[in-house]
Amino acid sequence: MxxxxxxxxxxxxxxxxxxRLAAMLLxxxxxxxxxVHDVFAQLLIDSRSLKERLREGATAGKDTTQAFxxxxxxxxxxxxxxxxxxxxxxxxxxxxxxxxxILSESQLREExxxxxxxxxxxxxxxxxxxxxxxxxDGLTFSEIARRLQVSETTVYKHLRRALESLRVQLKTQxxx
Amino acid sequence: xxxxxxxxxxxxxxxxxxxxxxxQILLDDECRxxxxxxxxxxxxxxxxxxxxxxxxxxxxxxWQKLCATTHQAxxxxxxxxxxxxSVIGVLIVSGIALAAMHIARQHQEQxxxxxxxxxxxxxxxxFTLHPSLTEDTVAAQPVIYDNIPLExxxxxxxxxxxxxxxxANEEVRAFRFRFVWNPQQGIEQVVSDLNQFERLRVTxxxxxxxxx
Numbered sequence: 265m266x267x268x269x270x271x272x273x274x275x276x277x278x279x280x281x282x283x284r285l286a287a288m289l290l291x292x293x294x295x296x297x298x299x300v301h302d303v304f305a306q307l308l309i310d311s312r313s314l315k316e317r318l319r320e321g322a323t324a325g326k327d328t329t330q331a332f333x334x335x336x337x338x339x340x341x342x343x344x345x346x347x348x349x350x351x352x353x354x355x356x357x358x359x360x361x362x363x364x365x366i367l368s369e370s371q372l373r374e375e376x377x378x379x380x381x382x383x384x385x386x387x388x389x390x391x392x393x394x395x396x397x398x399x400x401d402g403l404t405f406s407e408i409a410r411r412l413q414v415s416e417t418t419v420y421k422h423l424r425r426a427l428e429s430l431r432v433q434l435k436t437q438x439x440x
Numbered sequence: 441x442x443x444x445x446x447x448x449x450x451x452x453x454x455x456x457x458x459x460x461x462x463x464q465i466l467l468d469d470e471c472r473x474x475x476x477x478x479x480x481x482x483x484x485x486x487x488x489x490x491x492x493x494x495x496x497x498x499x500x501x502x503w504q505k506l507c508a509t510t511h512q513a514x515x516x517x518x519x520x521x522x523x524x525x526s527v528i529g530v531l532i533v534s535g536i537a538l539a540a541m542h543i544a545r546q547h548q549e550q551x552x553x554x555x556x557x558x559x560x561x562x563x564x565x566x567f568t569l570h571p572s573l574t575e576d577t578v579a580a581q582p583v584i585y586d587n588i589p590l591e592x593x594x595x596x597x598x599x600x601x602x603x604x605x606x607x608a609n610e611e612v613r614a615f616r617f618r619f620v621w622n623p624q625q626g627i628e629q630v631v632s633d634l635n636q637f638e639r640l641r642v643t644x645x646x647x648x649x650x651x652x
Contacts, residue, residue: 272503279499284490288483293493301506308510350462354454359479360466372483379484399482400489405452420448427477434477 282337289341303336334369382433391426447471582622590615601627608652
């Protein structure tokens with residue numbers, strides 16, 4: 265199971281999910297690719313931890329490989345995040361420490377799905393636009409204010425309104 | 441201005457505020473919640489983008505990149521290993537030379553014979569450099585761990601004696617030093633040798649090694 269071909273199979277099977285977890289934590293395409301790259305580079309050099317995990321999985325009668333790979337990704341992401349100063353963490357919009365450690369990959373993914381749905385349903389359109397411009401396209405609040413020809417305070421108001429309905433969406437669906 | 445507006449304003453220029461100011465505002469529950477929600481909104485967008493952009497083609501490309509870099513890395517290590525081996529070779533030879541000179545001074549008459557003996561002895565005790573960390577093979581010859589972190593080195597040694605390793609604290613895992621392990625020696629001897637290092641305390645109890 266240490267064969268390069270086996271690792272290639274794991275890579276192709278789990279890459280998307282590993283990348284998604286890294287991207288959800290780091291919010292950065294290149295850094296997320298690096299993290300997944302490094303996890304596999306390490307496995308190619310030394311696959312004993314992987315072998316061990318596969319043995320355990322075999323005795324427990326289930327495949328724990330995916331959980332193992334995701335843990336590797338999370339740990340590397342946490343290292344990247346911890347090495348940054350608070351200002352840099354805020355700038356990159358990292359989750360605050362506690363949440364990152366507690367939330368599991370599946371929880372993060374579920375929340376992301378619910379929020380995506382919430383974003384799609386945002387009304388009025390200006391709220392929807394502001395969310396996408398800021399979080400997807402990286403426009404600053406002042407750039408959005410200029411684009412809409414309104415004051416920054418107005419942008420904040422729309423943004424807070426948008427986030428409030430996302431928060432409600434997250435909460436109500438959680439209790440269902 | 442309300443505090444969430446202040447938070448948003450601060451987020452526009454994170455570097456303009458000190459760590460203390462950040463800690464302070466994030467202590468506020470409402471701000472903390474708003475920030476977390478923003479972070480998760482960003483995560484949702486990242487996750488959706490990942491679905492869209494990480495196609496099979498991208499995955500193939502990333503795999504090719506990985507292959508390219510790991511091949512290169514393997515080549516570098518093997519070059520490094522060759523250099524390391526020749527350095528050790530030089531050290532052994534100069535050791536022999538020094539020993540020879542020393543002996544020569546003391547026993548001038550027996551000079552020729554002694555040098556021959558020492559050389560022979562040095563050859564027979566030639567060490568193998570630790571063959572990276574990839575193989576599980578157990579060497580019967582002494583293994584030199586040179587600048588290898590304890591967390592790599594010790595489990596390998598322990599596996600040979602079929603004992604478990606526990607690190608009582610995290611710092612010791614990263615300790616690096618030069619250690620020569622002779623697999624022919626008993627585990628007790630190895631533990632006692634390891635205890636010669638000032639910063640380590642190693643105990644062996646019931647097939648388990650604990651390191652502090």
